[in-house]
Amino acid sequence: MWSMRNLLVTGGAGFIGSNFVHHVLAHTDLHVTVLDKLTYAGNLASLADLPQNRFTILEGDIADPGIVEQAMSTADAVVHYAAESHNDNSLHDPEPFLQTNIVGTYTLLEAARRHGTRFHHISTDEVYGDLPLEGTERFTEATAYNPSSPYSSTKAGSDMLVRAWVRSFGVRATISNCSNNYGPFQHVEKFIPRQITNILDGHRPKIYGEGTNVRDWIHADDHSSAVLTILDKGIIGQTYLIGADGELSNLAVVRQILVQMGHPADAFELVTDRAGHDLRYAIDSSKLRNELGWRPAFGDFDHGLEQTIEWYRSHEDWWRPQKAAAEARYAAQGQ
Ligand code: NAD
Ligand code: TDX
Numbered sequence: 001m002w003s004m005r006n007l008l009v010t011g012g013a014g015f016i017g018s019n020f021v022h023h024v025l026a027h028t029d030l031h032v033t034v035l036d037k038l039t040y041a042g043n044l045a046s047l048a049d050l051p052q053n054r055f056t057i058l059e060g061d062i063a064d065p066g067i068v069e070q071a072m073s074t075a076d077a078v079v080h081y082a083a084e085s086h087n088d089n090s091l092h093d094p095e096p097f098l099q100t101n102i103v104g105t106y107t108l109l110e111a112a113r114r115h116g117t118r119f120h121h122i123s124t125d126e127v128y129g130d131l132p133l134e135g136t137e138r139f140t141e142a143t144a145y146n147p148s149s150p151y152s153s154t155k156a157g158s159d160m161l162v163r164a165w166v167r168s169f170g171v172r173a174t175i176s177n178c179s180n181n182y183g184p185f186q187h188v189e190k191f192i193p194r195q196i197t198n199i200l201d202g203h204r205p206k207i208y209g210e211g212t213n214v215r216d217w218i219h220a221d222d223h224s225s226a227v228l229t230i231l232d233k234g235i236i237g238q239t240y241l242i243g244a245d246g247e248l249s250n251l252a253v254v255r256q257i258l259v260q261m262g263h264p265a266d267a268f269e270l271v272t273d274r275a276g277h278d279l280r281y282a283i284d285s286s287k288l289r290n291e292l293g294w295r296p297a298f299g300d301f302d303h304g305l306e307q308t309i310e311w312y313r314s315h316e317d318w319w320r321p322q323k324a325a326a327e328a329r330y331a332a333q334g335q
Contacts (some may be wrong), residue, residue, distance in 0.1 A: 004118075005026070007207035008075035010035045010062050010108065011082030015186040016122070016220050018046035019100050020079065023224035037061045037070045037100075038072035040300060040325075044183040045052075045318055051065035066110070077118035079227060080108055081322050083158075086189055087151045088333070089128075091275055093200065094150035102161070108227040111166045114174070119173040121162045125241070126152035126215070130278035133212060136285040139177075141239050148276045160284040167236045176227060179283045180244040182304065183220035184311040188319050189326040191215075192305075195254055195268075196312045198317055199261050209273035211295035214280040218244040219298035227296040243283025256302065260309055273335040285308060 007024060011017040021032055032055040036042045045058070060067030062082045072078065082104060084090065084097040105121070112119045129146030145160075147153040165171040171223030186225045195205035226242040234240060241243045248256075255265040287292045298304045312319060 002028060004076040006031050006033065006074055006076050008033050008035060008078040008117075010023060010078065010080045010304065010327050012036055013038055013042035013044055013046060013057075014081060014085070015041070015046075015190075016181055016223060017081035018043075019183060019220035020081065020224045020227060021047060021055065023051065023221060024207070024228065025050055025201075027305075028034075029057065033071060035060055035062065035067065035073065040218070040322070041085065041187050043185070043318070047231075054146075061100075063099055063107050064166045065107055066108050067218045068111045072115050072117055075117055077120065077231060078108065079114060079122065081122045083122075083155065084151065084286055086187075087149045087275060088189070088335075089148055089329075090151035091156075092333070093153075096155060096286065097150050097154045099162065101151075102157050105124050105158040105161055109161060109171060109173075112168045113165060113171050116172070119162070119171055120174060120227065121159065121175045122227070123159050123175055123177045124152065124155050125177050125179045125243070125283055126278065127159055129158040131282055133214065133279050138282040139241060141241055141287055147202060148278050159193045163237075170191045172236045175232050175239040176242050178223050178226070178237065178283055179216035179218050179244075179246070179279050180283050181220045181223050184306055185318070187326070188322050189329070191250065192253065192257070192308065193312060193319065194326070196261070196309055197322075197323055199257065199263065200316070201323070205254045205257065205268040206271045206330070207250055207254055207268055208271060208335065209277060210270065212249055213251050213256065213278055214247055214282070215284050216240065216243050217246035217248060217253075217301055218296065219304045222296040222298050225297065226288060227292050229292050233292045234279070240288045240292070241285050242288060243285040244298065246301050247280075247282050250300065257309065258306060259307055260302075286315065
């Protein structure tokens with residue numbers, strides 16, 4: 001891998017993509033080109049503190065063959081993060097999810113095929129649907145696809161395109177499916193930043209339904225180290241699940257945030273549930289750990305959460321411009 005010089009990162013101005021750009025610039029000497037449409041979820045401020053001579057930003061749509069051709073022509077490898085990523089938005093307007101997640105991935109695959117570019121596709125554990133609340137079963141690479149939402153079905157579709165382009169056209173691709181990420185630079189529409197910034201604003205956290213749904217949390221920096229490991233040592237055509245054994249109910253996460261921020265653990269509100277709300281996600285990442293030797297560095301969710309709370313406390317200038325619009329969208333949905 002270290003013979004590579006130029007890495008193309010789609011969606012590098014978003015939450016996980018920007019964490020990955022920070023990670024790559026800190027841990028390798030690669031040059032990074034970010035291709036990003038700068039939708040409501042993209043934020044150049046997330047890349048502001050980086051050495052500007054080590055990366056280039058191309059503003060453009062991954063579904064636009066012209067800009068994709070330009071970006072791919074100088075890349076040794078592409079890591080594809082760009083997506084419409086929020087389940088709640090996909091329930092209200094699925095169209096951009098089809099366009100970006102399906103047509104955009106297709107456009108990138110065709111360019112990678114023309115140029116012989118190494119391709120790593122970033123996906124989600126949500127393609128597997130959900131697990132029963134009670135039980136210890138976890139997703140593995142062999143679990144059948146069974147997505148629930150417009151978002152997860154378009155991610156499942158994009159994974160299938162990648163597999164077909166490997167088999168039919170010899171594209172040198174790998175896929176990773178990761179669990180829920182937390183950490184700095186996450187948009188305030190998502191669960192953990194929404195609750196932290198609500199509390200900072202003097203409002204109660206809002207939990208969907210009864211709060212019993214379980215998510216498997218991983219710090220975004222651990223996701224980044226896993227992706228670099230796969231880019232370096234992953235076998236072409238293979239899928240790797242990424243997770244850090246961080247299963248918690250939404251109720252437990254909110255209680256922890258409240259206590260860490262100095263409030264009573266029950267100072268939250270229950271609101272209208274999400275339609276089709278997946279019950280539980282849990283990842284078995286044995287393949288990545290045993291075959292490629294990856295280990296997460298953030299073993300302790302409490303500590304990672306504390307750092308994340310501190311980041312939002314000290315970066316109000318980063319999140320404030322998005323907060324009112326995100327809360328207005330939720331208010332319109334009774335959430
Ligand atoms: P995000 O919404 O924070 O960022 C998405 C980025 O993609 C933004 O910068 C946006 O401007 C850009 N983008 C959107 N449409 C585009 C287009 N048509 N062309 C170019 N750029 C476009 O998302 P995120 O949470 O950082 O997720 C990144 C990836 O990781 C997604 O593929 C998502 O499915 C996957 N993933 C996310 C999680 C999670 O917990 N957030 C977990 C597993 C996998
Ligand atoms: O205000 C809220 N209250 C609440 O109870 C919000 C915003 C969410 N929730 C619940 C819904 C979920 O059970 O919290 C959980 C997490 O919600 P999200 O942050 O919307 O994440 P989720 O739907 O689990 O999907 C995330 O992880 C997998 C990412 O958004 C996806 O891009 C990724 O694929």
